[in-house]
Amino acid sequence: MAGSNPNAKPMNLTLKVWRQRNRNTEGRIVDYQVKDISPDMSFLEMLDVLNEDLLRQGEEPVAFDHDCREGICGSCNLFINGRAHGPEAGTTTCQLHMRKFSDGDTITIEPWRSAAFPVNKDLSVDRSAFDRIIQAGGYISINTGGTPDANEIPIPKDIADRAFEAATCIACGACVASCKNSSAMLFVSAKVSQLALLPQGHVERKTRVENMVAQMDKEGFGACSNIGSCAAECPVGISLENIAIMNREYINAKATSNNLA
Amino acid sequence: MSWITKTFSSSIGRKFIMAVTGLFLCSFLVVHLLINLQMLRHDGGASFNFWAEFMGTNPVIRAMEVVLMLGLLAHIYQGLALAVKNKKARGGQAYVVNHSEQNSQWASRNMALLGTLLLIFLIVHLMNFWIRSRFDAMGGLAEVRVPNLDHPVGDLYSVAAASFKIPWYVALYALSQIALGYHLWHGFRSGFQTLGLNHRKYTPAIYLTGYGFSVIVSALFAIIPLVMFFSEAYQPRPATGNTVEQSLTTEPALR
Numbered sequence: 271m272a273g274s275n276p277n278a279k280p281m282n283l284t285l286k287v288w289r290q291r292n293r294n295t296e297g298r299i300v301d302y303q304v305k306d307i308s309p310d311m312s313f314l315e316m317l318d319v320l321n322e323d324l325l326r327q328g329e330e331p332v333a334f335d336h337d338c339r340e341g342i343c344g345s346c347n348l349f350i351n352g353r354a355h356g357p358e359a360g361t362t363t364c365q366l367h368m369r370k371f372s373d374g375d376t377i378t379i380e381p382w383r384s385a386a387f388p389v390n391k392d393l394s395v396d397r398s399a400f401d402r403i404i405q406a407g408g409y410i411s412i413n414t415g416g417t418p419d420a421n422e423i424p425i426p427k428d429i430a431d432r433a434f435e436a437a438t439c440i441a442c443g444a445c446v447a448s449c450k451n452s453s454a455m456l457f458v459s460a461k462v463s464q465l466a467l468l469p470q471g472h473v474e475r476k477t478r479v480e481n482m483v484a485q486m487d488k489e490g491f492g493a494c495s496n497i498g499s500c501a502a503e504c505p506v507g508i509s510l511e512n513i514a515i516m517n518r519e520y521i522n523a524k525a526t527s528n529n530l531a
Numbered sequence: 532m533s534w535i536t537k538t539f540s541s542s543i544g545r546k547f548i549m550a551v552t553g554l555f556l557c558s559f560l561v562v563h564l565l566i567n568l569q570m571l572r573h574d575g576g577a578s579f580n581f582w583a584e585f586m587g588t589n590p591v592i593r594a595m596e597v598v599l600m601l602g603l604l605a606h607i608y609q610g611l612a613l614a615v616k617n618k619k620a621r622g623g624q625a626y627v628v629n630h631s632e633q634n635s636q637w638a639s640r641n642m643a644l645l646g647t648l649l650l651i652f653l654i655v656h657l658m659n660f661w662i663r664s665r666f667d668a669m670g671g672l673a674e675v676r677v678p679n680l681d682h683p684v685g686d687l688y689s690v691a692a693a694s695f696k697i698p699w700y701v702a703l704y705a706l707s708q709i710a711l712g713y714h715l716w717h718g719f720r721s722g723f724q725t726l727g728l729n730h731r732k733y734t735p736a737i738y739l740t741g742y743g744f745s746v747i748v749s750a751l752f753a754i755i756p757l758v759m760f761f762s763e764a765y766q767p768r769p770a771t772g773n774t775v776e777q778s779l780t781t782e783p784a785l786r
């Protein structure tokens with residue numbers, strides 16, 4: 271296998287996994303042993319091994335979310351040994367490899383914790399609160415018509431780059447999961463500043479930030495204390511600057527929008 | 532709700548209140564510190580009492596004092612309210628293992644704890660000094676004469692000098708400054724960030740200024756009671772109940 275280490279020894283691990291039947295039942299940590307885990311496996315492949323073992327034993331497999339397994343969909347959300355997406359910075363759980371762990375390790379795996387992210391089952395949580403925040407204004411409503419010519423709307427490269435950086439948010443929720451206040455400000459600010467930076471976003475600039483922040487509060491996320499755990503744990507490196515931009519956008523919108531309600 | 536109440540009850544609006552009041556409190560700390568440092572002059576408290584009198588009588592300062600008290604109350608109320616709200620947002624089930632120390636600073640995560648320690652200190656502190664100097668409560672202040680003023684002034688210096696001979700009081704003051712230092716370590720830069728004042732050109736300087744500000748301000752505040760405790764040079768005037776002529780050891784550099 272390309273890139274594999276022929277000397278890498280298979281590992282035996284102890285997993286402490288949060289098991290919870292559904293939203294209305296109590297959960298608890300259950301211990302499992304997994305054997306012969308290759309250091310080249312991804313973390314999710316290691317969980318696949320666990321689930322195959324469980325199925326063989328007639329037990330219910332551990333529910334966890336995943337989709338693309340290549341770091342772009344934002345669904346593989348696990349709190350691993352006290353860190354969102356595990357110990358490696360700038361990676362989603364699906365991109366985390368078992369070579370980051372050692373033979374004999376104990377790994378605690380928990381779901382995202384937040385009042386706004388109720389646990390569906392085991393390690394899978396409901397992040398639809400994020401969808402509702404985006405629905406409240408994280409879009410541009412214009413009739414696109416025909417395809418516009420390239421470069422018809424001039425955007426300076428540095429603005430385009432910053433907007434693109436903000437646009438790389440994959441809505442995983444690691445920011446919320448790792449925040450002491452369970453604040454969604456990094457996620458919301460990424461969308462707000464992405465669209466505030468671009469001319470296409472200016473039409474709905476003020477109502478967008480007003481409505482998205484109102485929805486964020488309604489969903490029960492906390493307020494930002496500028497602790498910075500979000501940006502430190504964000505797999506794509508969304509920066510705290512976006513939160514400052516959103517604060518500016520919000521205060522400016524509240525002071526000058528025509529919205530009296 | 533009108534748009535105004537909506538704004539200031541939103542998460543960002545509440546934080547805005549925290550930042551404005553917090554940074555305003557920082558500016559107040561500078562003035563307070565400069566006046567406290569006057570106590571360390573070897574002038575029997577003349578300079579300190581002069582400035583204490585100025586702060587107690589100047590109409591602009593008295594007006595600012597009202598703003599300060601309202602700001603402090605808003606900061607305390609909003610800070611504690613946010614802490615409760617944020618705890619609720621976290622949800623009922625805590626993480627079994629959480630290594631937040633690997634992604635953030637301790638001071639940043641403990642602003643409410645540090646603020647509560649500051650609140651306890653402030654209650655003791657305001658009872659002893661502010662209430663006594665403004666409301667004649669707790670015996671009020673003795674009166675002394677200071678150079679260049681034709682009327683006697685309250686001898687707040689003696690209250691401080693007497694207080695800072697009491698070991699637990701000195702310890703409380705010095706230790707509280709650790710809480711202040713940590714609160715400002717995070718609070719200074721956080722206030723700027725909340726107000727949206729983040730710019731790749733200036734933010735590094737704001738961080739450094741905040742760290743310097745928090746360490747210097749809290750260290751100087753802490754040193755004053757310690758020096759006054761350990762040095763014989765700072766003694767309260769014996770209480771006579773009457774106006775005492777101030778004996779000066781140095782010419783005050785005032786006015």
Ligand code: HEM
Nearest residue numbers: 495549550553556557610642643646647650718721722725
């Ligand atoms: C001299 C006294 C004080 C000063 C100079 C001060 C200063 C500050 C500053 C600059 C901030 C940052 C604001 C922001 O992040 O936007 C802050 C935050 C905070 N302060 Fe204070 N503060 C003081 C006293 C207190 C007291 C007595 C409390 C009482 C409970 C308190 C509680 C808080 C809390 C909880 C926060 C964090 C709020 C949040 O980010 O959610 N502070 N303070």
Ligand code: SF4
Nearest residue numbers: 439440442443445504
């Ligand atoms: S800001 Fe980062 S951590 Fe938060 S949802 Fe987006 S990608 Fe995930």
Ligand code: FES
Nearest residue numbers: 339343344346364
């Ligand atoms: S499974 Fe899509 S980001 Fe990990």
